[in-house]
Amino acid sequence: MAFKFYFLINPVSGGGKGKLIREFLPEIMESMDFAADEWKVEFTRYEDMKGQILEALSCTETLIAVGGDGTVSSVLSTMLSSDFSNKVKIGLIPLGTGNDLARVLNLYKAFADQGLLFLVRRLLRADAVPFDIWKVNGKYALANYFSGGIDARIAHDFNHDRATGMISSNSVIMNKLHYVRRFFADRNYCLKGGTLRYVDKDGEKKTVDLKGHRTVIVGNIPSFASGANPFFKSDMADGLLEVVDVPNMLAFLLAIAIGNIPVVGHLYKKYLRKSTKVRSLEFKFVPEEFLQLDGEDVSGKLGDTVSIEFASQVQMLRLGD
Known part of the structure; x- marks a missing residue:
């Protein structure tokens, strides 16, 4: 796989905070000694989001969804119809209203209290844990x-x-x-x-x-x-x-x-x-x-x-x- 980390950012989540996060990521990744060819960042494209997610899953070890619960649900729904569930780890930077998944993964409080730099530094070094995904009508993913x-x-x-x-x-x-x-x-x-x-x-x-x-x-x-x-x-x-x-x-x-x-x-x-x-x-x-x-x-x-x-x-x- 080409990249250690692949960030998919929903540009409208959190009142547009996704755009600010994209601006700060290069400085944060450089401060963690990641070379520019070790990671990639993109805004999600509504018109071809499934294809974009599949492309990201095919070329990374860890996919970081930046947005609300709906953004990570789109990632997990795409994983249902692919063979990446055992190959790619999933991370989340929470920008939604509810952020229920981020709460149980201990990500929400870290982001709200300590900010983006603190969360990214800890998230990229975090351990992965098993997480159940359920099928709704054989098509949609239920995570929360x-x-x-x-x-x-x-x-x-x-x-x-x-x-x-x-x-x-x-x-x-x-x-x-x-x-x-x-x-x-x-x-x-x-x-x-x-x-x-x-x-x-x-x-x-x-x-x-x-x-x-x-x-x-x-x-x-x-x-x-x-x-x-x-x-x-x-x-x-x-x-x-x-x-x-x-x-x-x-x-x-x-x-x-x-x-x-x-x-x-x-x-x-x-x-x-x-x-x-x-x-x-x-x-x-x-x-x-x-x-x-x-x-x-x-x-x-x-x-x-x-x-x-x-x-x-x-x-x-x-x-x-």
């Missing part, structure tokens, strides 16, 4: 989480507001404030109907009626919607997903608000709002249900049946605790 219901409705309306110019700022803080406003506007939303069928960790098949429930959340990592953790003892490399069925608004608010609180959150998730470990699952939704995948709105893109099954493991760069 999937959900349908009120949270997916909020994500859908947020993306619509951004696309139509109702959100004028690219600030992460302003984006989060707009999410709060969307929550109050969409607070009465429930799943219109549907069923969940899954195979649990012991191989037993079960069915859940979802009609009237607020949301159902499927997690691969212990972080959801900008750092909440409604999952009990989630492990991102155990070949299992966590499913949290949320029947009412109180359960939804508690799952989001107290999941990370020591002792209290642990007891709540263990005894009250329990998550279920599953090996595979299938949803049957009513037409036009609101859905999200790794924080991205996928309403209307997956059809009425959504199946999720294990795909492979990749090697992700992770900073130590």
Whole structure:
């Protein structure tokens, strides 16, 4: 392979911070004694992103995705249809709004507290850890989480507001404030109907009626919607997903608000709002249900049946605790 490191930067993530990172990278890489022919950097091209990612994977030992969760999800989705999952390590420099994957890899706090130079210096020397990737309808990669219901409705309306110019700022803080406003506007939303069928960790098949429930959340990592953790003892490399069925608004608010609180959150998730470990699952939704995948709105893109099954493991760069 030609390069030790290949940076793919989403130029619009983080309000355009990706462009600034590209300007600083040469100085940072030189300070780490990497020669110019040992690394490469490119902006992502929306019109041919899959081909661009495949080209990058074919000529590097480590691919660094610079952007939000959606950027790294595009990389992982491309890896599903290639043979690079066991050959190329994946890193992330977080520029998104939620940054859930970066949080569990200990990258987000390092970047927010110490800045770009600190993160890059540590990231390029970080150890790689195994990380589960799941297939959604045999096509899309699930790295973080999937959900349908009120949270997916909020994500859908947020993306619509951004696309139509109702959100004028690219600030992460302003984006989060707009999410709060969307929550109050969409607070009465429930799943219109549907069923969940899954195979649990012991191989037993079960069915859940979802009609009237607020949301159902499927997690691969212990972080959801900008750092909440409604999952009990989630492990991102155990070949299992966590499913949290949320029947009412109180359960939804508690799952989001107290999941990370020591002792209290642990007891709540263990005894009250329990998550279920599953090996595979299938949803049957009513037409036009609101859905999200790794924080991205996928309403209307997956059809009425959504199946999720294990795909492979990749090697992700992770900073130590």
